[in-house]
Amino acid sequence: MNRTTFAFAGLFLAFFAISACSEASSEEESARTESPSQPSSGGTQPVAVTALLTAPEGATDVMVQEGREIYTGVGICAACHGPDGTGAIGPDLTDAEWLIGDGEYEQLVAQILEGVSAEEATNPLGAIMPPKGGASITEAQVRSVAAYIWALSHSD
Numbered sequence: 001m002n003r004t005t006f007a008f009a010g011l012f013l014a015f016f017a018i019s020a021c022s023e024a025s026s027e028e029e030s031a032r033t034e035s036p037s038q039p040s041s042g043g044t045q046p047v048a049v050t051a052l053l054t055a056p057e058g059a060t061d062v063m064v065q066e067g068r069e070i071y072t073g074v075g076i077c078a079a080c081h082g083p084d085g086t087g088a089i090g091p092d093l094t095d096a097e098w099l100i101g102d103g104e105y106e107q108l109v110a111q112i113l114e115g116v117s118a119e120e121a122t123n124p125l126g127a128i129m130p131p132k133g134g135a136s137i138t139e140a141q142v143r144s145v146a147a148y149i150w151a152l153s154h155s156d
Helices: 003-033 061-072 105-114 139-153
Strands: none
Touching: 061 139, 105 139
């Protein structure tokens, strides 16, 4: 197969991941807006994922929460890394294995700001990650996303 075929496959997978994220975000928003007296369809109240996550040194719990919202929203991270961070086109962000660096908070900030070049890409499609994941987010938002990703990879 040639690079054009891989590029098309990558775009198809990205579209599929974005569609899945949109559905998950809609369901999550519905769950958050349910009143406490009405249980969700599973019979229990939804628990905020970030309530179980710890912020890295140099970040706050508020940054982790903001990072989660940016990750699944305007940051478009979920399109490649999946809505739960377990990977799709991009690698799993929830485990302790890092393809570049050792997953320390400041390294994650730098990696998101710089992106991943074709030479560094390790996925079968050869898909790169542009700086800031291709999103128009600020450095402060990048720091929040990095705090969320760090927390995901350090949760039990």
